[in-house]
Amino acid sequence: KAGVTQTPRYLIKTRGQQVTLSCSPISGHRSVSWYQQTPGQGLQFLFEYFSETQRNKGNFPGRFSGRQFSNSRSEMNVSTLELGDSALYLCASSPDSMNTEAFFGQGTRLTVV
Amino acid sequence: DQQVKQNSPSLSVQEGRISILNCDYTNSMFDYFLWYKKYPAEGPTFLISISSIKDKNEDGRFTVFLNKSAKHLSLHIVPSQPGDSAVYFCAASKVQGAQKLVFGQGTRLTINP
Numbered sequence: 382k383a384g385v386t387q388t389p390r391y392l393i394k395t396r397g398q399q400v401t402l403s404c405s406p407i408s409g410h411r412s413v414s415w416y417q418q419t420p421g422q423g424l425q426f427l428f429e430y431f432s433e434t435q436r437n438k439g440n441f442p443g444r445f446s447g448r449q450f451s452n453s454r455s456e457m458n459v460s461t462l463e464l465g466d467s468a469l470y471l472c473a474s475s476p477d478s479m480n481t482e483a484f485f486g487q488g489t490r491l492t493v494v
Numbered sequence: 495d496q497q498v499k500q501n502s503p504s505l506s507v508q509e510g511r512i513s514i515l516n517c518d519y520t521n522s523m524f525d526y527f528l529w530y531k532k533y534p535a536e537g538p539t540f541l542i543s544i545s546s547i548k549d550k551n552e553d554g555r556f557t558v559f560l561n562k563s564a565k566h567l568s569l570h571i572v573p574s575q576p577g578d579s580a581v582y583f584c585a586a587s588k589v590q591g592a593q594k595l596v597f598g599q600g601t602r603l604t605i606n607p
Contacts, residue, residue, distance in 0.1 A: 385537070414593040424538075424583065424597035437594040471537050475593060482528065483593060485537030 383408065385474050385486035393492045399460040402489045406453050406474030412436075413455040414483060415447060418469040427470075430455055462493045497521045498586050500598035508606050513571040515601050517584030520565065524586040528595065529558060529569045532581045541582075542569070574605045 386405040394400050406413050414437075415427040426439040430449035447457040453474075459466055469490050473483035499518045507513045515529075525546035530538035544551040544558045544567065551558050557570045571578055584598040 412593055414595075416595075416597075423599045424585075424595075426594050426596070429593040431593075439594070473537075473593070482540045482543060483595070484540065485530075487535065487537050 385472055385484055387470075387472050387486035387489050389489060390487065391490045391492075393494060394462050396462055396464060396493055398462050399458060400462060400491060401456055401458045402470055402472075402491070404455045404457075404472030404474075404486060406455070406472075407484055410474035410476050410484075411453055412475040412477065412483075413449055413453060414473045414475070415455070415457050416471045416473065417441075418471060418488070419467075424471070427457065459491075464493050467491060467493045496599075497524075498584055498596050498598040500582075500584055500601050502601050503599070504602040504604070506604045506606060507574050509576060510573045513569075513574045513578065513603055513605070515569040515571075515582050515584075515603065517567050517569075517598050518565055519567075519586050521586070521588075521596075522565070523588045524596070525589070526587045527558070527560060527567050528585045528587075529556075530583045530585060530597075531578075532583060532600070538583055571603075576605050576607060579603060579605045 388403045412431045414429040418424045429437040433449045444460045449455045469488045471488045473485045475483045528543040529541040532538045542553050542556045560567045581600045581602050583600045585595040
């Protein structure tokens with residue numbers, strides 16, 4: 382069974398640009414969550430989607446958005462990039478609403494210059 | 495506001511001995527706790543979890559202890575093996591099944607041969 386797949390693995394963008402990251406959950410998993418990992422703030426929850434609906438949201442500005450498609454694949458978008466958005470973005474999937482033990486992908490390393 | 499704290503950034507243990515990783519939390523609403531392990535260039539991997547109705551959960555070499563009155567949990571690894579060298583994250587959620595995990599900053603465990 383394939384794990385959580387995130388693309389791309391590495392990305393370099395310029396301040397002010399926007400970026401879209403993709404996550405394909407484990408087959409059959411319906412919940413997808415996104416986290417940002419930085420050296421200063423650690424792992425922070427961005428948002429969670431379940432059955433194409435945003436179910437939970439963290440404390441990030443509106444520049445961070447996401448969506449989930451009918452096949453459970455998810456994308457997150459960051460607009461008007463800032464230097465501080467440089468981070469490892471991790472996606473996690475879970476079978477349903479009763480499981481907290483999420484399975485993480487390898488992440489997308491975003492560098493904003 | 496760091497609701498989940500891992501006060502030891504690093505820990506070094508001799509192979510075969512016990513590794514004890516600690517985690518404190520401040521939010522009394524948390525009722526489900528998890529430990530994740532992370533190798534470089536990989537996403538976190540779920541290790542073990544515990545619900546607030548229990549004070550101990552064991553899985554092979556890994557045991558998690560929860561002291562609700564002290565808002566403290568610990569992960570014991572015995573015996574420690576070189577492959578256990580990684581960064582360990584403690585995480586908490588308010589409801590079991592909720593994907594909105596709050597993570598600690600992580601503890602880098604090094605097992606010395």
